[in-house]
Each structure stands twice: as structure tokens, then as C-alpha cells.
Amino acid sequence: MGPTTTGNQTTSAIRIESVGGPEVMRLVDLPVPRPGVGELLVEVAAAGVNFIDTYHRSGLYELPLPTGLGQEGAGTVVAKGDGTEGFAVGDRVAWCGSGGSYAQTAVVPAAVAIPVPDDISIEVAAAVPLQGMTAHYLATDCPRLKPGDRCLVHAAAGGTGRLLVQMAKLRGAEVVATVGSDDKAALARSAGADHVVNYTTTDLVAGVEAAVGADSIDVVYDGVGAAVYDDSLRLLRPRGAMVTFGNASGPVEPKPPLHLMGKSLWLTRPTLWSFISERSELEARAAELFGWISSGELEVRIAARLPLAEAPEAHRLIQSRHAAGKILLIC
Numbered sequence: 404m405g406p407t408t409t410g411n412q413t414t415s416a417i418r419i420e421s422v423g424g425p426e427v428m429r430l431v432d433l434p435v436p437r438p439g440v441g442e443l444l445v446e447v448a449a450a451g452v453n454f455i456d457t458y459h460r461s462g463l464y465e466l467p468l469p470t471g472l473g474q475e476g477a478g479t480v481v482a483k484g485d486g487t488e489g490f491a492v493g494d495r496v497a498w499c500g501s502g503g504s505y506a507q508t509a510v511v512p513a514a515v516a517i518p519v520p521d522d523i524s525i526e527v528a529a530a531v532p533l534q535g536m537t538a539h540y541l542a543t544d545c546p547r548l549k550p551g552d553r554c555l556v557h558a559a560a561g562g563t564g565r566l567l568v569q570m571a572k573l574r575g576a577e578v579v580a581t582v583g584s585d586d587k588a589a590l591a592r593s594a595g596a597d598h599v600v601n602y603t604t605t606d607l608v609a610g611v612e613a614a615v616g617a618d619s620i621d622v623v624y625d626g627v628g629a630a631v632y633d634d635s636l637r638l639l640r641p642r643g644a645m646v647t648f649g650n651a652s653g654p655v656e657p658k659p660p661l662h663l664m665g666k667s668l669w670l671t672r673p674t675l676w677s678f679i680s681e682r683s684e685l686e687a688r689a690a691e692l693f694g695w696i697s698s699g700e701l702e703v704r705i706a707a708r709l710p711l712a713e714a715p716e717a718h719r720l721i722q723s724r725h726a727a728g729k730i731l732l733i734c
Contacts, residue, residue: 416506417714420469422462425715428472436510437482443490443511444482449529449708450504451475452717452730453562454626454649460718463650471503472714477519477529478509478734487513495519499532500676505714507734514682517689523696527703530729531566533675535692535703536685537648538566540678541624542574545646545671550575553615554622555638557631558651559596560587560727562706567624568594569701579611579620581631583724590727594702607634618666622646629653636668644669651724704728 413432421427438444450473458464459472477497480490490496496516503509519528542548554571558564559580571578572595580596582588588599600610611620623635626649635645645668647655663670679685695701706728709717713732720726 414506414508415711416503416509417472417711418469419460419472422460422468425460425718427460428715428718430712430714433506435508438484438487438510440484441486441513442484443480443487443496443513443516445476445478445496445498445509445511445516446481447476447478447504447506447509447734448525449477450506450711450732450734451499451529451533452714452721452732453533454651454721455533456505457718457722458650463654466502471505473504473506473732474502475499475529475533476501476504476509476734477525477532481508483513489513490516490518495525495528497528497532499536500679505711505732505734507711515679515685517685520693520697523693526705526708526731527696529731530562530703530705531692531696532689534563534729535566535701536679536688537563537675538570539688539692540673540675541567541646541648542570542576544678545673546622546644546669548574548576548622552576552621553579553619554624555579555581555611555620555635556596556624557581557627557635558583558724559594559599560590561626561724562704562726562729563626563649564624565590565594565704565728566701568596570695573695573700577615579615581607581611587727590704602631607631608637611638624648627651629655636662636666639666639668641666642668644671647672648674651722706730708733 480494500515501511578596579598580591598614620638622644625647628650630652632655706726707730
């Protein structure tokens, strides 16, 4: 736990002054921030590490510099500004979409803060807002999975992928999962995947077609990017949907729309923020997510817990794609 507004008047946070590799991140001491109108000051228990953080750090997604990193976390409210009705000092909250979350103390807009139910641990609460709600909108809105649909989930043992496998099964879909090792194959199966393809030992297209046939996937969920994009299109049925939501292997090269014409495919590149822009939608997604966790229908796997000062190592770990589950920075 970091310092509050009483006692220590400084707080530690990760900052970058230039874009680049993990080494550009520095742990610095800063004045404890003050919450403004519509803002909460939170003592951060844990911050979630996500691929979007590596895109901000590398400059793939540009931010004004210098800047903090991290979009997600959970902790305890220690002060609040005006216009924050519904929250009180001492409340446990989680969030995503609030920059500078790699910190002992962070200012979080009340508009993105989610109350944490008593039966959810603070670490689980920190682990699920971004990846959990991403998996939720993918399964419910991009397009809405229904019983009998067949979907392909890439990186199915990762933080988002394994949650998405479970949610797809909750919606009655048949799930084909791709992974990069035998250990990850076991994790995908334990999440409920009906078929698992280890692309390091089996050709991706051949492996999927052996399991379910050619041109038989209704929806591909792709957080990997360049390495699997073309093969994913080959596997879709006519009028199937390609949902690309991440760039773990690098961004997909620009292509003319004509490349979709052969099978009249749908292509979308959604972002979570468009699906939680209304407070009512954020609350509904969070409520269903926490409800599944409370009931035991959704398992959240934390792969690694690292001290805040080891944020560079956390980025190396997530980019290595060796972490099967969520990486947290303990603040």
C-alpha cells in the first residue's frame, strides 16, 4: 500500500520521459496528487499490466511526454473531490481507462471507478477491469455470440484470451483455441476450450481445419495481430467476422478492403472505451463480470505479481508472451 494524504506527502510512480523499450521506465517520487472535481484519490493496492501499456511506452500509441503509465488498478479511496457522489473515503474501487495507474497513489475519475464487492479480493479486482470487460464486450457485442456459434480465440491462455474462452462457453459457443505451448494448451482446456491448437507444433490452418473443418469459423477473436491475421481470414466461413483487438505480434499491415471480398467477410477493430462510454453500460458489464467471479463461473488467473519498481520486467514478461494469465504490479 502507498502513502495517503496524511503523513507522507510524496508518492512513488512509474514515469517515462521518452518512448522506447522497458528501460525507459523510471520509478520516481512525486508530490501526492490532489483530487479535483469528479475525481477520487486512491491508495493503489495493485495495478494491472496490459499490452496497451507497452504500446504507450513504445510510442505505437502516442501520449504527451513525460507521462505515467498504466490504465488499470484497484485500491482504497483516501480522498475525493466535489461531484463524486456515490463514493466515500474507505471504499474499495477498481478502474480501467485512468492513466498513471502504475503508482502508489493515483487520481481516478469517478466516472470510470467501479465499486468492488466485498467477496472479491482487491488483487482479482485489479486484474479484471480491462481484460475482463474487453472479453465481455467481445463476446456480447462483436458480434453477440449465441448458442451453437463457433469461434476461434487466439492467445487463449493469456489474460484476455482465457477469460474470453470462458465467456464464450457461458454463451453456448463452440471454442477453438490457439496457444504457443503444451502448458498453455492445458490452461485453455481448463477454461473450457473444445479444441486447442498449439501453433508451435502444428500449422495453424491445418490444425484448426483438422478439428472443425474448412471455412467453418463464425468469429475470430485476434489479439495477436500480424502473425495470424491472414490465416485467420482463411479459416472464417463465408460472411464470418474478423475481430482484431490487439497487436501482440505487431500491427497488421494496411490492406485494401478488397481482401475481404472473396468470402464477404466482416472486419472490425473495436476498442473497449466505445463499449463502456456510458456509465450504465460500464456498471452493467462490471456487475455481470463480478457476478460470474462470485459464483465461480469465471476463473481469474494471476500469472505474476511484481513490485512496482519492477515494471520494466513486467513489460518484458508480457511481451515475451510467456505469462499465462494476468500480470500485476503490487504497489
